[in-house]
Amino acid sequence: MLVIALPGAARIAAGIAQCLGADWSELAVHRFPDGESLVRIDVPVKGRCVVFAGSLNDPDARTLPLLFAADCARELGASQVGLAAPYLAYLRQDRRFNPGEAVSSRSYARLLSSSLDFLATVDPHLHRWRSLGEIYPIRAQAVSAAPAIAPWIADHVADPLLIGPDAESAPWVEQAALLCGAPWAVMEKVRHGDRQVSVRAPAGVDWKSRTPVLLDDIVSSGATLLAAVEALARAGARPPVCVAVHALPEGDAVWKLMAAGVTRFASCDSIAHASNAIGLAPLLAQAVRRLASVPVSSTHPERHPHESQ
Missing domain, CATH: 3.40.50.2020 (Rossmann fold)
Structure with a gap:
């Protein structure tokens, strides 16, 4: 070969x-x-x-x-x-x-x-x-990138709570959560356009005892993750960590996430980016x-x- x-x-x-x-x-x-x-x-x-x-x-x-x-x-x-x-x-x-x-x-x-x-x-x-x-x-x-993402989360985030930004993310968020032995939940998202979304945090979650880890497959405009970060803040959650499989952030998308309270933005190395931390080879x-x-x-x-x- x-x-x-x-x-x-x-x-x-x-x-x-x-x-x-x-x-x-x-x-x-x-x-x-x-x-x-x-x-x-x-x-x-x-x-x-x-x-x-x-x-x-x-x-x-x-x-x-x-x-x-x-x-x-x-x-x-x-x-x-x-x-x-x-x-x-x-x-x-x-x-x-x-x-x-x-x-x-x-x-x-x-x-x-x-x-x-x-x-x-x-x-x-x-x-x-x-x-x-x-x-x-x-x-x-x-x-699925979940088998690579789960060990990274276990090594870098204390008491993680894995969060999917929308229903589409549920299967692989659940898989990553099971692999790293953490609870998980999925947010409700409504898309109003290419760059406009609204996100609601699920009810009945103990936001204070665990660190939210927002998982998304593709980050480009960052609009979904930013709306999710803001929804978590309204719910009283700890400052979150964000993990993306494919990092294609536009302009200042990552800066906006950090300014909104994200403590770390990490990505898989599918696309070369400064945030690459998880190997897929x-x-x-x-x-x-x-x-x-x-x-x-x-x-x-x-x-x-x-x-x-």
């Missing part, structure tokens, strides 16, 4: 390779003055399972080099081509909300699947899709090992075209 780091992903690629006992290299990418890209794989791939590693934040810029590299690896004789993407983009648009709109989550899945044999990712933001398998015809596995390596062990068969999309839903 060979792990190849996509641009900016050397650290997590090296971690995945170490867990797998595999070699790793970095993908060389050259940008021409007209904006086109040239990719180069600098190590032999013939007969090897090649796993590209790196998140797909800023996906419009990152996707074409990945597809070129995957196609190149296959042309050079790779036995399998996979992707370990801690953060997977284009899952938000999972239906046609207005006439004429593209269902981009499905379109993007078709695009990636055309060049890959398998895909591993962490806590994708699935909403109306029940699983990756609904839109990805290749072997695909979504890994071991979880991704386990998923890659399982996916790569499945023999290459008729699961490849070239043999089984995706059917529209």
Whole structure:
């Protein structure tokens, strides 16, 4: 097996390779003055399972080099081509909300699947899709970050109370709570727009004896977490800790959270950020090992075209 780091992903690629006992290299990418890209794989791939590693934040810029590299690896004789993407983009648009709109989550899945044999990712933001398998015809596995987050919470937060900011977070908040032996609760959220939400703290919770740990999958504008922090303050809770799986904070989003009373903002290392404190490489390596062990068969999309839903 060979792990190849996509641009900016050397650290997590090296971690995945170490867990797998595999070699790793970095993908060389050259940008021409007209904006086109040239990719180069600098190590032999013939007969090897090649796993590209790196998140797909800023996906419009990152996707074409990945597809070129995957196609190149296959042309050079790779036995399998996979992707370990801690953060997977284009899952938000999972239906046609207005006439004429593209269902981009499905379109993007078709695009990636055309060049890959398998895909591993962490806590994708699935909403109306029940699983990756609904839109990805290749072997695909979504890994929960909870087994990595729980030990960090146990080591860094005394008497934690895990809090999900909305109902969607309940399954993985519950999993993290069970793994670190802590109670948990979920807040009620109403979204009024892309950046406007209201959150209400649940009743019947002893806020004074434990430290709230707000868990969210993606932090971008920070509006949900900020509303949750303010709701906790109104409920008389201790100052909270915030943990995000994928840290994509805009501008001063983290500063606003700290100003509102958050004692620490920590994130998993799916996307490089100053708050990174929780490593995901071991979880991704386990998923890659399982996916790569499945023999290459008729699961490849070239043999089984995706059917529209």
